[in-house]
Amino acid sequence: MSAERALPMLVCAAVLAAWETLVRWAEIPPYILPAPSLIATTLITDWGTLSGSLWVTLRITALALALAVGIGVALAILFAQWRWLERSFFPFAVVLQVTPIIAIAPLLLVYLEPGTAVLVCAFLVAYFPILANTALGLASADHNLRDLFDLYRATRWQQMRLLRLPAALPYFLGGLRIAGGLALIGAIAAEIAAGTAGRGAGLAYRIVEAGYRLNIPRMFAALFLISIAGIAIYLALEAVSRLALRRWHDSTRERGA
Amino acid sequence: MSLSIPPLVSLRGLAKSFANGTTALSGLDLDVRDGEFLSLLGPSGCGKSTALRLIANLSQPDGGTIDWRDGKRPEIGFVFQDATLMPWASIFENVWLPLRLRGTSRADAGSRIREVLDLVGLKEFEKAFPRELSGGMKMRVSIARALVLRPALLLMDEPFAALDEITRLKLNRDLLRLRAELGTTTVFVTHSVYESVYLSSRIAVFTQRPGRIATEIEIAYDGPRDEDFRVSPFYVEKCRATSRALEQVMAE
Numbered sequence: 001m002s003a004e005r006a007l008p009m010l011v012c013a014a015v016l017a018a019w020e021t022l023v024r025w026a027e028i029p030p031y032i033l034p035a036p037s038l039i040a041t042t043l044i045t046d047w048g049t050l051s052g053s054l055w056v057t058l059r060i061t062a063l064a065l066a067l068a069v070g071i072g073v074a075l076a077i078l079f080a081q082w083r084w085l086e087r088s089f090f091p092f093a094v095v096l097q098v099t100p101i102i103a104i105a106p107l108l109l110v111y112l113e114p115g116t117a118v119l120v121c122a123f124l125v126a127y128f129p130i131l132a133n134t135a136l137g138l139a140s141a142d143h144n145l146r147d148l149f150d151l152y153r154a155t156r157w158q159q160m161r162l163l164r165l166p167a168a169l170p171y172f173l174g175g176l177r178i179a180g181g182l183a184l185i186g187a188i189a190a191e192i193a194a195g196t197a198g199r200g201a202g203l204a205y206r207i208v209e210a211g212y213r214l215n216i217p218r219m220f221a222a223l224f225l226i227s228i229a230g231i232a233i234y235l236a237l238e239a240v241s242r243l244a245l246r247r248w249h250d251s252t253r254e255r256g257a
Numbered sequence: 258m259s260l261s262i263p264p265l266v267s268l269r270g271l272a273k274s275f276a277n278g279t280t281a282l283s284g285l286d287l288d289v290r291d292g293e294f295l296s297l298l299g300p301s302g303c304g305k306s307t308a309l310r311l312i313a314n315l316s317q318p319d320g321g322t323i324d325w326r327d328g329k330r331p332e333i334g335f336v337f338q339d340a341t342l343m344p345w346a347s348i349f350e351n352v353w354l355p356l357r358l359r360g361t362s363r364a365d366a367g368s369r370i371r372e373v374l375d376l377v378g379l380k381e382f383e384k385a386f387p388r389e390l391s392g393g394m395k396m397r398v399s400i401a402r403a404l405v406l407r408p409a410l411l412l413m414d415e416p417f418a419a420l421d422e423i424t425r426l427k428l429n430r431d432l433l434r435l436r437a438e439l440g441t442t443t444v445f446v447t448h449s450v451y452e453s454v455y456l457s458s459r460i461a462v463f464t465q466r467p468g469r470i471a472t473e474i475e476i477a478y479d480g481p482r483d484e485d486f487r488v489s490p491f492y493v494e495k496c497r498a499t500s501r502a503l504e505q506v507m508a509e
């Protein structure tokens with residue numbers, strides 16, 4: 001294993017060991033700070049409840065991300081084709097983006113079912129980087145290449161498909177990586193606002209619930225799962241990005257070692 | 258001399274200004290004759306690129322006329338200073354582009370694409386991506402792409418300016434060979450007196466901005482343009498005459 005990977009793992013192991021030692025040595029009660037070993041045990045004993053909630057949160061995050069990609073890219077293409085559309089609607093896209101989701105969530109919960117409201121919240125947090133980045137990418141095609149397409153009298157649709165969309169791909173993927181994390185944040189924030197119990201309860205609700213019951217180990221266990229989910233989403237999108245750009249983009253170019 | 262045959266295109270009194278107030282061209286008169294290799298030479302910023310873009314219909318003149326002999330613009334190939342390849346597309350796909358935009362499928366375009374890639378000496382590289390090629394090779398791809406539709410007119414805007422001297426000489430020779438094989442009428446923008454004399458059958462020297470033609474110099478030479486040509490008294494004399502014309506323009 002390379003030092004690049006070994007180092008963070010070593011640091012992580014050291015921190016966990018120190019934490020475990022501190023809790024045992026100082027005899028800190030688990031309702032104040034549970035030891036890593038207790039969190040791990042909780043993860044196993046409560047796996048039935050936690051895994052169900054993890055699945056709920058992941059599903060909403062994935063759905064919100066898919067919506068964000070579909071709607072964000074479609075809007076970016078429409079805006080690029082018709083400037084008046086962009087001028088008319090982009091301000092609203094910005095307003096939706098800058099208003100904190102925590103402030104919008106209660107309103108959405110009035111109008112929508114909790115599950116749908118959480119989905120819409122996660123979408124609202126995630127779509128903007130995709131829209132903004134894709135729009136920038138569509139406008140960033142090399143001007144000489146644009147002249148070349150004009151020279152050969154390419155149609156608007158040909159320009160879009162063969163020039164502007166491929167030119168926008170790296171920008172889109174940059175937005176996607178940000179949006180992945182944001183979708184999870186949006187889903188968690190909305191779940192907390194919604195406070196949905198029962199079968200449809202996500203990980204955030206488990207944290208709130210465990211807080212009320214002073215079940216701190218379970219709180220940590222749920223938090224741990226959220227972190228892992230966030231990391232997994234980031235790594236997956238990073239891999240997608242590298243795969244899509246591996247043949248041509250400078251970001252994947254091999255540098256002389 | 259082409260006294261009887263009208264020129265492929267004639268520019269009369271062309272003028273072009275930009276929104277920021279720069280007048281790039283004013284009163285540009287120029288004929289492009291069939292089969293010739295015409296170099297446009299002139300100080301930086303005198304409007305050479307602007308003239309090429311007007312000929313290619315990439316920009317519209319504010320005054321003057323562009324008359325095509327056949328009443329309409331023929332197929333035109335354009336080579337920019339940078340190779341201007343699509344980095345996400347293979348060499349094959351880059352050269353395919355002009356055909357693709359005309360509706361030719363990948364399969365139907367294949368043989369023509371291989372033909373032009375062979376012409377520029379890059380037959381084995383059709384699957385490569387632009388970033389895997391050197392600057393000179395990318396420029397060859399750009400030339401292959403410009404030739405793929407068999408244009409009646411090839412416009413080249415300082416195509417070799419960004420390349421090193423050795424690559425540039427090599428590409429100059431290749432360009433002469435292509436000219437001998439295809440006979441495509443070419444308008445070539447350059448800053449180099451030597452390059453223009455070596456390649457051209459005629460040189461049009463521009464004035465400073467706003468650009469128009471100051472002098473035209475014929476390079477009537479029937480022999481092969483080989484290394485002997487580059488040391489011949491004829492070549493040296495033409496270089497001297499061209500340099501003098503350029504100096505005069507700069508002194509105005």
Ligand SMILES: Nc1ncnc2c1ncn2[C@@H]1O[C@H](COP(=O)(O)OP(=O)(O)OP(=O)(O)O)[C@@H](O)[C@H]1O
Pocket residue numbers: 275276277279280281300301302303304305306307308466
């Ligand atoms: N789109 C534009 N907007 C404003 N000014 C422009 C534009 N294009 C060119 N110009 C100006 O017009 C003048 C002529 O430009 P052009 O590119 O044709 O010169 P050039 O002879 O090709 O110069 P060079 O040898 O440096 O390439 C320059 O002063 C340039 O700054």
Ligand SMILES: [Mg+2]
Pocket residue numbers: 305306307414
């Ligand atoms: Mg120029």
